[in-house]
Amino acid sequence: MNSLRKKLDKLKPHFSKGGRFEKLQSVFDGFEAFMFVSDKVTFKGSHIRDPLDLKRTMTVVIIALLPALLFGSYNTGLQHFRSVGIDPSLFQAFWFGFLRILPLIIVSYVVGLGIEFIAAQIRGHEINEGYLVTGLLIPLIMPIDIPLWMLALAVAFSVILGKEVFGGTGMNIFNPALLARAFVFFSYPAWMTGDNVWTEGLTAGKNIVDGFSGATPLSLCAAGEITKLPSFMQMFLGFIPGSVGETSTVAILIGAVILIITGVGSWKIIAGVFAGGMGMGLLLNAVSLNAYMELPFYYHFVMGGFAFGAVFMATDPVSGSQTEKGKWIYGILIGVLSILIRVLNPAYPEGVMLAILLMNLFAPLIDYFVVQSNIKKRLKRAKVALKTSVK
Amino acid sequence: MSRSIKLKKGFDIRLEGIAEKKLGATVDPVMFGVRPTDFPGLIPKLEVKPDSEVLAGTPLFCDKLHPEIQFTSPVSGRVISVERGERRKMLEVTVEKNGTRYIDFGKAEPDKLTAGQIINQLLNSGLWPAIRQRPYHIVADPNDKPKSIFISGFDTAPLAPDYNFILENSSLALFRTGIRALSKLTSGLVNLVLNGNRKDNQIFDAIEGVEKSYFSGPHPAGNAGVHIHHLDPLNKGEIVWIVNLQDVFSIGRLFEEGIYKPERIVALTGSEVIKPQYYRMLSGSAVTQVVAGKINPGNQRYISGNVLTGTKIGPEGFLGYYDSQITVIPEGNYYEFFGWADPGISKFSFSRTFLSSLFPRRSYKLDTNMHGGERAFVVTGQYEKVIPMDIFPMQLLKAIIAEDIDNMENLGIYEVAEEDFALCEFICPSKIEIQSELRKGLDLMRKEMS
Numbered sequence: 001m002n003s004l005r006k007k008l009d010k011l012k013p014h015f016s017k018g019g020r021f022e023k024l025q026s027v028f029d030g031f032e033a034f035m036f037v038s039d040k041v042t043f044k045g046s047h048i049r050d051p052l053d054l055k056r057t058m059t060v061v062i063i064a065l066l067p068a069l070l071f072g073s074y075n076t077g078l079q080h081f082r083s084v085g086i087d088p089s090l091f092q093a094f095w096f097g098f099l100r101i102l103p104l105i106i107v108s109y110v111v112g113l114g115i116e117f118i119a120a121q122i123r124g125h126e127i128n129e130g131y132l133v134t135g136l137l138i139p140l141i142m143p144i145d146i147p148l149w150m151l152a153l154a155v156a157f158s159v160i161l162g163k164e165v166f167g168g169t170g171m172n173i174f175n176p177a178l179l180a181r182a183f184v185f186f187s188y189p190a191w192m193t194g195d196n197v198w199t200e201g202l203t204a205g206k207n208i209v210d211g212f213s214g215a216t217p218l219s220l221c222a223a224g225e226i227t228k229l230p231s232f233m234q235m236f237l238g239f240i241p242g243s244v245g246e247t248s249t250v251a252i253l254i255g256a257v258i259l260i261i262t263g264v265g266s267w268k269i270i271a272g273v274f275a276g277g278m279g280m281g282l283l284l285n286a287v288s289l290n291a292y293m294e295l296p297f298y299y300h301f302v303m304g305g306f307a308f309g310a311v312f313m314a315t316d317p318v319s320g321s322q323t324e325k326g327k328w329i330y331g332i333l334i335g336v337l338s339i340l341i342r343v344l345n346p347a348y349p350e351g352v353m354l355a356i357l358l359m360n361l362f363a364p365l366i367d368y369f370v371v372q373s374n375i376k377k378r379l380k381r382a383k384v385a386l387k388t389s390v391k
Numbered sequence: 392m393s394r395s396i397k398l399k400k401g402f403d404i405r406l407e408g409i410a411e412k413k414l415g416a417t418v419d420p421v422m423f424g425v426r427p428t429d430f431p432g433l434i435p436k437l438e439v440k441p442d443s444e445v446l447a448g449t450p451l452f453c454d455k456l457h458p459e460i461q462f463t464s465p466v467s468g469r470v471i472s473v474e475r476g477e478r479r480k481m482l483e484v485t486v487e488k489n490g491t492r493y494i495d496f497g498k499a500e501p502d503k504l505t506a507g508q509i510i511n512q513l514l515n516s517g518l519w520p521a522i523r524q525r526p527y528h529i530v531a532d533p534n535d536k537p538k539s540i541f542i543s544g545f546d547t548a549p550l551a552p553d554y555n556f557i558l559e560n561s562s563l564a565l566f567r568t569g570i571r572a573l574s575k576l577t578s579g580l581v582n583l584v585l586n587g588n589r590k591d592n593q594i595f596d597a598i599e600g601v602e603k604s605y606f607s608g609p610h611p612a613g614n615a616g617v618h619i620h621h622l623d624p625l626n627k628g629e630i631v632w633i634v635n636l637q638d639v640f641s642i643g644r645l646f647e648e649g650i651y652k653p654e655r656i657v658a659l660t661g662s663e664v665i666k667p668q669y670y671r672m673l674s675g676s677a678v679t680q681v682v683a684g685k686i687n688p689g690n691q692r693y694i695s696g697n698v699l700t701g702t703k704i705g706p707e708g709f710l711g712y713y714d715s716q717i718t719v720i721p722e723g724n725y726y727e728f729f730g731w732a733d734p735g736i737s738k739f740s741f742s743r744t745f746l747s748s749l750f751p752r753r754s755y756k757l758d759t760n761m762h763g764g765e766r767a768f769v770v771t772g773q774y775e776k777v778i779p780m781d782i783f784p785m786q787l788l789k790a791i792i793a794e795d796i797d798n799m800e801n802l803g804i805y806e807v808a809e810e811d812f813a814l815c816e817f818i819c820p821s822k823i824e825i826q827s828e829l830r831k832g833l834d835l836m837r838k839e840m841s
Contacts, residue, residue: 005726033764037730041723041759045809045826046816047698048404048720051738051745053763055731057770057820060744126764170767170821262744266772322771322785371786375801382626 008032026120030127054129060264061133064255065312068140068245071238073097075248076144079241080200085209097144100200101244104139107148111155112138119164130169130176130318131159137177137312140245141305141353142184143197150188154180174360175319178353185353193349195219198241216241217303218342222349226291235302246308249301256311265315268324272331273310277301279332280339292343300339309338309352319360323370330366334359395587396621398608398779402741402814404549405754406698406720410658410667412556418670422677423466424485424709425451429702430520432529432834435462435481439470448494448516448651451484460530463517465653465675467492483709486675493650501572501646509572513642516651520712521638522576525619525631527833528808537632539579539623544595544636545586547613548697548810552658552669552715554636558594560656560669565643570600572642573634584618608779616811620780625805637715657710661694661719662756663687676710678717686719692759694718699813700826723760730762741777741818766821777814782807784815788825791832796839799832808833 014020015028034055042049074090076097081088088096112131120127138155158180163172185192195215196202202214217235220228230240238248246252259265281297288294300306314320314334321330334355341351348354427435434455439445445468450461464470468489474482496516501509510533513519524531531537545554558566574581580602585592587605595603604622606612615633625631634642637655644652653674660667665685672681678693686706694701695711698718702711710717727733735745739755747753774784782803790798809826816825 005728036726036728037760037762038764039724039726040761040764041692042761044703045700045824046813047692047694047701047703047718047759048406048757048817049760049762049822050740050742050818050820051730051733051735051762052740052742052818052820053731053822054766054769054820055763056744059732126766128766130769168767170769263742264744264770317771318769320771323783324772324775327772367786371783371802374781374783377781378626378801378803381624385626385629 005036008036023121026125026127027117030117030120033126055132057264058129058132060258060262061312062136064258064265065133065136065140065245067251067254068248068308068312069101069136070094071248071251072140072244073101075238075240076100076200076244078239079198079214083199083202083209083212083214084207085212097200100144101139103148104142104144104146104151104244105136107151108138108155109135111152112159115156115159115164116168119168123168125168128169130163134158134176137245138180141177141181141243141308141313143192144200144244145197145203146184146191150184150191154183157183170318172318173364174357175313175316178313178357178360181353182357193219195241198243214241216349218349221292221295221303221342222346224291226295229299232299232302235299243305243308246305249307252307252311256307259311259315265311266317266320266327268327269315269320269331269334270310272328273306273314273335273338274301276332276335276337277306277310277339278335280336284339284343297339300342304342304350305352306338309356310335313352313356314359319363321363321366321370323367326363326366326370329370330359330363333362393603393605394622395605396607397587398606398612398617400776400779401547401609401611402777402818403547403609404698404757404817405739405752406549406660407662407754407756408660408664408667408718408720409550409754410552410660410669412553413668414560414656415668415670418672418676418681419488420672420677420680421488422471422485422679422707422709423464423468423488423673423675424483424677425462425464425675426483426702426709426711427452427462427481429712430462430530431830432527432837437473437481437484439484441470441472443470444468445470445486446492446494448496450517451486452481454530457532459514459533460519461514461517462520463651465651465673485709493652496645496649496651498649499646501568501575504572504575506575509575512645513572516645518638518642518645518651518653521634521641521653523633525616525625525633525808526805527837528616528633528810529837531630531632535630537577537579537630540573540577540581540632540634541615541618541622542573542581542583542601542634542636542639543613543615543618544583545589545613546697546716547586547610548699548716549610550658550660550667550716550718551613551697552656552660555589555591555594556669557637557656557715561640562643563597565640565647567598567600567643568646569639569641569643570598572646573639574600577632579623582618582622584613584615584622586613611777611811611814612779614811616806616808617779620782620806627800627805629805635713635715638713653712655715657681657714658716659685659719660716661698663689663691663719663721672710674710674712674714677707678704678710679707681717682706682719690722690724691719692722694720698757699817700810721756721758723758725760727760741773742820761822763820763822765823768821768823770820773818773820774812774815777818778811780806780811784812787832788823788828791828791835794835796836799836804832804836 077093162179199214337355435452454460583601587607787802
């Protein structure tokens with residue numbers, strides 16, 4: 001490591017102000033900080049610091065995403081081979097899917113990090129780690145057949161207009177990954193809806209076996225074909241068509257456990273989303289005007305992106321509620337809205353994305369009320385003190 | 392009515408190098424120094440010149456805005472130098488000790504003095520700055536009437552000295568006299584807050600004239616700010632005074648013996664100290680003598696105070712006015728290859744993202760590395776876990792950064808000080824200088840209100 005360190009020290013002046021490559025300073029710093037934690041020491045205030053930094057926080061989220069990514073790779077292959085009538089081996093399916101997902105991940109990171117580097121250079125800041133997670137989240141919530149240029153455009157849109165214009169990581173109002181998905185959803189609806197985009201190769205339509213539909217559980221529900229739903233177990237394990245990372249509730253729950261144990265993800269938000277979803281599901285059951293409303297609430301948890309959204313999207317600390325009480329309210333409302341949109345709005349079979357984006361918008365308002373209650377308590381205390389002193 | 396309060400929030404940083412309960416020989420160094428920077432918000436005015444002769448109790452500098460508040464020499468001798476920093480900011484006045492001569496401020500029985508006479512005695516001797524006020528956590532204004540006075544009877548900071556041990560080795564008579572003097576200064580209570588977790592608090596039974604309360608829980612359960620918040624919360628316009636336990640002895644001595652002698656028992660602690668233990672010395676002592684031969688070789692950080700709030704001093708620096716602890720830990724100026732990806736068996740963290748969290752009892756050797764670069768606020772809900780007060784720390788900090796005076800007031804800035812937010816700074820994954828930010832807010836607030 002020493003020789004690498006020496007090389008970096010030698011190169012550093014070229015990338016500093018006045019050096020030959022000063023325009024690439026942020027890139028150099030980014031890579032340097034990636035490989036070596038800085039030798040910077042405390043100067044004032046606390047002399048010791050927790051070894052936890054944002055890089056590690058983000059790394060934990062990435063680790064939590066791995067089960068969903070690995071299963072997603074397998075399921076992508078599995079759905080493809082099913083569509084062409086082949087029964088693949090475990091590895092065959094995984095490898096096929098992995099090779100299809102890899103380009104999505106690469107495009108997402110190259111475009112997103114490229115913009116981050118430029119933004120950091122313009123601002124003269126260090127490069128933020130936020131995109132490390134966003135960059136992996138985006139491919140996981142896209143349909144596998146999305147064209148790469150479309151993905152690149154969506155990433156650029158979400159990073160520039162969703163994040164950088166507000167001041168970069170930590171300042172954004174909306175969850176950048178969901179913004180990318182919303183961009184595709186509204187700009188290219190043909191690539192985000194319907195039955196064909198969720199299975200690799202189905203849009204091209206070559207060699208597809210008769211009778212294979214590729215419909216996701218949610219589109220079955222929206223079409224009123226509840227009876228055709230796969231079994232609960234099938235959906236819970238994730239052997240169904242859908243966005244790359246969202247299908248397996250098991251894999252997502254493993255991620256949830258990692259986030260909750262390490263404390264990186266807020267358990268209050270996750271629990272809130274599920275509680276809200278359950279409440280709304282039960283309410284719909286009670287009203288029960290059609291077959292979709294009669295669907296047991298826990299089916300909603302394993303269909304579509306509900307679990308993925310609850311665990312990985314709603315828990316984004318920047319766009320979510322920032323007060324502890326607010327996190328409960330925020331989570332519960334996401335759960336309620338998700339199911340509400342799913343079941344009662346015929347235009348959008350999936351409600352999680354819109355619910356979270358909507359609540360991102362309302363999170364500051366929730367926090368405002370929570371903080372105001374604290375302020376009022378303090379004012380009230382002051383008034384009581386004033387009264388007793390006058391007496 | 393003594394109250395017992397159990398706190399859950401907070402965090403004990405388990406460092407290596409806690410002082411053994413053993414009192415070494417009294418430390419009697421040649422060099423002494425008084426730092427104006429120990430007193431936040433102070434604009435000092437120099438009252439001596441290099442080479443002038445001083446006695447113990449001779450003013451070295453005073454507060455430009457309150458010239459009656461004087462900062463005096465702890466020993467008799469000769470003024471050596473006045474160190475200045477950027478923009479001629481006064482950093483340190485050093486005195487070389489020569490003999491033991493005191494200014495005689497006159498013995499007196501506090502019960503027979505008026506509050507005004509007690510205040511004058513404290514001002515003249517240089518003991519007044521030992522009394523600090525909330526809000527703002529600055530030296531108290533002698534013209535104010537505090538609604539109560541708080542003395543913390545225990546310190547929960549990392550490697551902090553054990554006050555029970557200190558009391559066992561000090562004169563209780565002086566302490567009682569000090570309490571009698573202080574109780575004249577407020578119409579309210581003199582609160583002595585003790586550690587509710589300890590069984591050996593009998594030593595405090597001999598102290599009368601105070602309201603005893605018991606707090607238990609992790610750091611910062613021993614902070615005066617936390618005690619005030621729970622026992623006698625500060626509202627806008629109210630003032631509470633705080634005195635460190637060891638300064639009560641000095642105040643007692645001033646009235647019993649008529650001299651300024653800020654003696655205290657100091658814990659020499661930290662992972663780099665060979666055989667950490669306690670020593671008796673004066674505030675302002677150069678640490679050179681006490682650390683000589685007791686520190687592991689290497690590049691070390693010498694801190695007057697604890698690792699969270701202390702002041703960086705060199706091996707030749709001076710013990711701060713309010714400090715009763717010296718900590719020596721390793722400097723962390725090294726690069727760490729993929730440090731953020733380390734599984735972290737030996738990395739101590741508040742979070743559970745390192746394997747070290749599987750060993751809840753182990754002590755650790757921590758250095759001064761920042762472990763990352765400064766970022767915007769990203770992670771939420773962490774600061775709240777280490778502040779046992781009904782306060783929104785992140786929202787308050789954002790109000791301070793935005794210089795939003797109304798919100799700072801509404802969110803409770805009067806109730807807090809740097810030391811209460813020090814743990815937030817330690818755990819902050821965005822590496823924000825929280826204590827400095829808070830001080831900026833306190834200074835701004837003070838300017839705005841005056």
